[in-house]
Amino acid sequence: MEAYTVSQAAERTGWSPRMLRYLESTGLVIPERSASGYRRYGEPELELLRDLANLRRRFEVELDDVAFVVRLRREPQLRDAVERWLAGATVPAEGASEADWIAWEQRKHERLLVA
């Protein structure tokens, strides 16, 4: 069974040991622990770490951006709330005219498609 220490994982992924510990603290990549408390990175974790570095480099994504997506996944209520916000789910007030609804629909598209 392959398991690497924090320094070995760092060598193999391009991250520093310091950053590996930081990534764990943010919840992005959490390795197993040995009986005496040493971090043990397996091949799947190395892959995650490499992919994370690529993601950051290729798209200029911040770590906390990715961390937020992880959070979205763990908190369905939050995800739903964000989805509703994105969809502009809040509709015109009661008693709104037909014209209001049409304008809202048009703006909804406009908002979401802005370049």
Added chain:
Amino acid sequence: MEAYTVSQAAERTGWSPRMLRYLESTGLVIPERSASGYRRYGEPELELLRDLANLRRRFEVELDDVAFVVRLRREPQLRDAVERWLAGATVPAEGASEADWIAWEQRKHERLLVA
């Protein structure tokens, strides 16, 4: 059709005019403009602004986080890359059962994010 200036919109949403301009710069809530360049907020924008404030207060979400989700919407390649990363991020631990691995495979294809 109702349209409010930045100060009027601020009064009605609890944001400051400064923040309304900031929110526009981040791409979160972009109002129309009058011929002479004044921002014009309609009722749908006010609603978006109120909901955004609620989102932040209720879930302690940063503007940055919401902006990133908007970005995911606009950049399908990025969204796909993040989804792929996430699918690996929850890989079962080492002693995982066969059932865990099957569930993980299924989750890979799950629709994780705002569609």
Added chain:
DNA sequence: CGTACCTTGACATGACTGTGGTAAGGTTCG
């Protein structure tokens, strides 16, 4: 025409992110 808005741009600041150190102490292994 004056006043009260609006515009952009700049400077300031506290909190947090990302990253590197360093210190004090525990673990592994030749």
Added chain:
DNA sequence: CGAACCTTACCACAGTCATGTCAAGGTACG
């Protein structure tokens, strides 16, 4: 045993976020 790792817990620092304020000039309207 001793060297070379590991652990957590701090200090430091540039950069960004979120927010306010202020300045110089344009617009709306009684």
